[in-house]
Amino acid sequence: MATTYDAIIIGTGQAGPPLAVRLAEAGMKVAIIERGLFGGTCVNTGCIPTKTMVASAYAARMARRAAEYGVGIEGEIRVDMKKVKARKDAIQAPHRADVETMLRGAENCTVYTGHARLESAREVSVGGERLSAPRIFINVGGRAVVPAMPGIDQVPYLTNSSMMGVDFLPRHLAIVGGSYIGLEFGQMFRRFGSEVTIIEMAPRLIQREDEDVSAAIQEIMEHEGINLRLNAKCIALGRQGENINVSVDCEEGAPEVMASHVLLAVGRRPNTDDLGLEKAGVLQDERGNIIVDDELCTNVPGIWALGDCNGKGGFTHTAYNDFQIVAANLLDGDLPGYDPRRVSDRIPAYALYIDPPLGRAGLTEAEVRRSGKPALIGTRPMTKVGRAVEKGETQGFMKILVDAESKRILGASILGTGGDEVIHCVLDVMYAKVPYTVMERAVHIHPTVAELLPTVLEGLAPLR
């Protein structure tokens, strides 16, 4: 006999817990199931711990640069990795505990632990139990891809999850993958004191971004002594004594990287295998993402998919927004004049947390060019931003793209100090659906990085 609920939620990442509480508060009898750590990726192996470690790495960097600012620090700057990990654990642990406490304390909400599988379009099994509900919400997230490269089964390797247990300094960390996760870990471990080599199959880092952004990031990495192996083909792993030998067939450089540790950062895959989707008839795409419509409904009525497992976002803020969309459309639909919330209302936005960070909103320059729309572009190097000069952090540049006809902002890349915050000025003007001239005429605070945004807009020129 199945225990009956009004709603079953699988996964306690960024969407599941707030949805469980919202549905329970609305009077539904809710079951939520977690097979691993409460809070999911962001809390345990993603955003929070990595950004905490990025902060330690920044402190090490600034300590080494102290003399540039007239500050004397005697002796060599050394990083105590046990303390870095302890700080990270201390900051992250309460988040995990808070999620579990909130769920266990919520009225109308029952927490199950174990691996959940769909048994039908209305039934889920967990451990030896069966639960049934007319509504099932899948929030199972994703995990690191382990590519089938030669030798992978012969050597130990790290992923973003096992990196969380590292409380020592790798002598030489080789990172396979030169995108967001690889770059963040690469720069941080270089700052901690490791030799770091980033191996990327593509001809440039972080391919999804514009070429000028990739080039500036490459410069930032190389400036800190990070070895880059681009165009790496035929990557293979092997053991050589204590070392891991990563063989790469690159256009330049030695054919082998002799590393003490290897981190795989080649992408993420959704946790949709072994979920019983086929028993419920839920469709997936070729990457394993659950196919959803604009309101996050799957092809099976009564089943929704939220967060990384639907392939619509890949970020904490998009997973949380998925919760907002689903909860509002389910619970607020009877409000007078209710306008359903949709994924397509969302403007793509994210940050890369290297130092200085990259803040991104909307289209890249390459995407604008491909669209064929007449457009305007404005740029400014951080060397011409007073606040950046004062802080001694002048790497990077800003770039804003505007639709020449509607005058709406199409996208922006802010690579530079404060870029992860400054981008929100642009994002909010985009959400307001107003012409760029609104921000051009705004008076921003001096001295900030954001004060130069109106200046960038004053200098817009046709995109050729």
Ligand SMILES: Cc1cc2nc3c(=O)[nH]c(=O)nc-3n(C[C@H](O)[C@H](O)[C@H](O)COP(=O)(O)OP(=O)(O)OC[C@H]3O[C@@H](n4cnc5c(N)ncnc54)[C@H](O)[C@@H]3O)c2cc1C
């Ligand atoms: C190193 C790293 C850094 C990141 N940094 C950022 C960042 O700075 N900013 C940002 O926005 N995003 C960042 N992300 C991405 C972000 O962590 C994810 O987008 C976000 O956590 C997705 O949330 P989610 O709710 O979809 O899934 P998750 O947080 O992955 O949660 C899914 C949960 O479901 C559970 N689960 C899975 N299958 C089952 C099952 N069958 N039964 C029961 N439970 C199950 C899992 O154990 C997990 O707890 C980062 C990711 C990584 C890996």
